[in-house]
Amino acid sequence: MVKKSVERIYLSIIFLFLYLPIVVLIVLSFNNSKSKVQWGGFTFNWYIKLFSSKSIMEAFGTTIFISLASALIATLLGTLAALGIDAMKKRNQTIMIGATNIPLLNADIVTGISMMLLFVRFTRLGLSTVLIAHITFNIPYVILNVLPKLKQSSRTTYEAALDLGATPFYAFFKIIWPQIRPGVFSGFLMAMTMSLDDFSVTYFTKGAGIHTLSTMIYTEMRKGIRPEMYALSTILFLIALLLLLFMNFRPSVHKEKGDAL
Amino acid sequence: MKKIKWLQKEFILYSSKIFTFLLIGISISCCLAGCGSKDSENTLIVLNYGKYLEPEVLEKFEEETGIKIEYEEYVTPENMYTKYRAGAIDYDLICTSDYMVEKLIQEGQVLEIDFNNIPLSQNLDQTYFEFSKSFDPENKYAIPYFFGTVGILYNKELVDESKVNSWKILWDKDYSGQIIMADSVRDSFMVALKILGYSLNTTDETELKEAQDLLIQQKPLVYSYLVDEAQDEMIAENAAMAVVYSGEAGYALEFNDKLAFSVPKEGSNMWIDSWFIPKSAKHKEHAEKFLNFLCREDISMMNFDYVYYATPNSKTKESLEQELQENTTIFPPKSILDNCEVLKSLDDASTTKQNILWKEVKAADY
Numbered sequence: 001m002v003k004k005s006v007e008r009i010y011l012s013i014i015f016l017f018l019y020l021p022i023v024v025l026i027v028l029s030f031n032n033s034k035s036k037v038q039w040g041g042f043t044f045n046w047y048i049k050l051f052s053s054k055s056i057m058e059a060f061g062t063t064i065f066i067s068l069a070s071a072l073i074a075t076l077l078g079t080l081a082a083l084g085i086d087a088m089k090k091r092n093q094t095i096m097i098g099a100t101n102i103p104l105l106n107a108d109i110v111t112g113i114s115m116m117l118l119f120v121r122f123t124r125l126g127l128s129t130v131l132i133a134h135i136t137f138n139i140p141y142v143i144l145n146v147l148p149k150l151k152q153s154s155r156t157t158y159e160a161a162l163d164l165g166a167t168p169f170y171a172f173f174k175i176i177w178p179q180i181r182p183g184v185f186s187g188f189l190m191a192m193t194m195s196l197d198d199f200s201v202t203y204f205t206k207g208a209g210i211h212t213l214s215t216m217i218y219t220e221m222r223k224g225i226r227p228e229m230y231a232l233s234t235i236l237f238l239i240a241l242l243l244l245l246f247m248n249f250r251p252s253v254h255k256e257k258g259d260a261l
Numbered sequence: 262m263k264k265i266k267w268l269q270k271e272f273i274l275y276s277s278k279i280f281t282f283l284l285i286g287i288s289i290s291c292c293l294a295g296c297g298s299k300d301s302e303n304t305l306i307v308l309n310y311g312k313y314l315e316p317e318v319l320e321k322f323e324e325e326t327g328i329k330i331e332y333e334e335y336v337t338p339e340n341m342y343t344k345y346r347a348g349a350i351d352y353d354l355i356c357t358s359d360y361m362v363e364k365l366i367q368e369g370q371v372l373e374i375d376f377n378n379i380p381l382s383q384n385l386d387q388t389y390f391e392f393s394k395s396f397d398p399e400n401k402y403a404i405p406y407f408f409g410t411v412g413i414l415y416n417k418e419l420v421d422e423s424k425v426n427s428w429k430i431l432w433d434k435d436y437s438g439q440i441i442m443a444d445s446v447r448d449s450f451m452v453a454l455k456i457l458g459y460s461l462n463t464t465d466e467t468e469l470k471e472a473q474d475l476l477i478q479q480k481p482l483v484y485s486y487l488v489d490e491a492q493d494e495m496i497a498e499n500a501a502m503a504v505v506y507s508g509e510a511g512y513a514l515e516f517n518d519k520l521a522f523s524v525p526k527e528g529s530n531m532w533i534d535s536w537f538i539p540k541s542a543k544h545k546e547h548a549e550k551f552l553n554f555l556c557r558e559d560i561s562m563m564n565f566d567y568v569y570y571a572t573p574n575s576k577t578k579e580s581l582e583q584e585l586q587e588n589t590t591i592f593p594p595k596s597i598l599d600n601c602e603v604l605k606s607l608d609d610a611s612t613t614k615q616n617i618l619w620k621e622v623k624a625a626d627y
Contacts, residue, residue, distance in 0.1 A: 035516045037497035055316055113343070120349045208306045208350050209331030219311030219334035221489060223568075224512070226312070 022237055029230035046231040056228055059211040067195035070134035075188040078142025086150040104140040112204035126207035133205040138191035145187030146180055153179035305547040306331045308355045315567035322554050328547050351541045354548040359533050360606040362403050363396035371402045372538045378549040381556035389573035393533060395603040403535035404552055407570040409507035410531050410593045410601055412524035419501040425523045428456045437482045441503035444486035446619040447604060455527040461602050464611040469618055476622045495520060508570040511591045522590040524597045531601035
């Protein structure tokens with residue numbers, strides 16, 4: 001009994017710490033006052049202003065484009081890289097994993113500045129440089145997610161398929177792909193969140209006139225963040241929540257079907 | 262069965278082809294995006310603090326002149342310095358704080374402004390050009406944009422108003438645990454140096470040491486060291502007084518009637534954010550056109566409404582309501598300004614020294 005209640009209290013405290021800040025944010029998005037500490041009544045005003053603000057919507061569009069595109073390309077490259085690494089000898093594997101992990105371990109700001117210095121040599125900073133930078137720091141996350149799945153998968157089945165006359169492509173999509181798919185998806189999602197979150201790298205590699213949500217919010221810090229941002233964050237949180245619920249309920253449906261068959 | 266297999270094979274073949282095309286397409290579009298910005302003749306690249314210009318002003322300028330503005334924002338002057346010095350983007354016009362302008366002038370990074378192209382600069386009060394001389398001695402490089410002071414934001418119900426005219430109140434034991442100090446080297450040392458009667462730009466070691474001792478003494482009384490959050494703490498009435506910039510004080514006053522602002526008699530820091538044209542500028546005429554535009558009465562008014570800091574534009578100020586003009590929090594009167602000093606850029610050795618002293622204050626036990 002005592003154990004159970006202690007467990008419950010512990011859990012609720014953890015949840016409180018996790019979700020209280022978000023609750024505050026959601027409450028503030030309905031606050032009819034620009035102040036962060038004063039309640040000025042309930043309003044939908046910030047939501048209306050949010051959708052009519054050109055700059056925020058533009059930044060939002062850029063953010064979504066960069067995170068989707070970079071995650072997609074990074075997933076493709078990262079999965080190919082993981083396949084390659086998996087086929088290597090042990091020693092080369094360690095070296096390659098170490099090398100691909102460098103952008104992961106490096107402080108964001110170091111990655112950002114060094115990329116900027118590199119880009120400046122060859123091209124003008126613009127949207128493409130941000131995209132390249134994001135792909136670069138996303139790839140290790142994909143590799144890290146795909147590689148363990150590859151290790152779990154059996155190579156012999158793949159070889160057997162080849163022996164029985166399957167082309168490598170066919171054998172890959174029939175044997176390897178189903179086994180690594182969850183890893184590829186989680187790698188994609190992780191890459192996307194990393195890219196959504198990132199400030200430092202984006203800040204240093206973006207060209208003039210390009211804004212993402214993170215750089216926009218950050219530059220507003222000195223003079224107080226626009227309440228429209230709270231509204232946007234609330235919407236983003238709800239979307240993330242819905243996606244999460246969807247992802248968590250879908251596989252169970254799948255499984256039941258599989259069992260029935 | 263066989264047919265299905267054949268279909269799958271075909272599918273895989275196609276999908277791999279599609280993948281390759283996609284890759285090629287993406288790389289080409291990246292290249293195009295990278296190199297394709299050749300129509301940069303008619304643009305103007307502006308770098309400014311975050312939320313420091315009414316967005317509509319940009320649209321209006323683009324409409325009136327046909328020049329496209331690429332607008333970029335930053336957080337701290339140091340941040341801006343890194344990005345500018347990397348030479349990543351050829352900025353045409355930058356707005357930043359006094360000491361950073363001075364640093365860049367000293368480094369030969371600033372172009373002279375041709376004031377003949379900016380006839381409307383007459384709208385600006387000459388007084389502020391005088392103040393600008395402390396970092397731009399001949400008024401050749403910078404045009405003031407907004408200015409203000411540093412002072413004490415206090416809660417009238419908690420603080421004895423007869424005492425807030427001196428920085429010494431921040432050392433008063435009666436307010437132990439209710440004082441918010443500035444969490445920035447120069448601002449904190451400014452307060453201590455002013456009490457001692459020294460210049461806030463001093464590099465004298467004994468003077469700085471004295472100031473440090475004073476700051477360590479104050480530590481037990483301090484509720485928190487804050488920068489931007491100070492105003493919200495004061496609105497929420499979590500503290501009795503705070504060292505803040507006048508602009509932030511003006512903002513806080515809007516939310517809580519119990520608050521008031523005072524610039525102590527010992528003197529304070531006057532800050533001026535100014536525009537300058539950096540050496541990287543590729544469109545100097547456009548930059549000057551934009552500067553002229555910013556000085557125009559209606560535009561300056563739009564920016565004032567948005568930023569709500571003191572504007573050096575006397576035309577704009579005159580057209581404000583009398584009450585607002587006389588608001589000493591937003592518009593510090595000349596008598597206060599004469600007692601203030603503008604921050605000067607210190608040499609590297611002095612900056613390091615002061616930073617170490619400040620770290621010792623923050624780390625000190627009490």
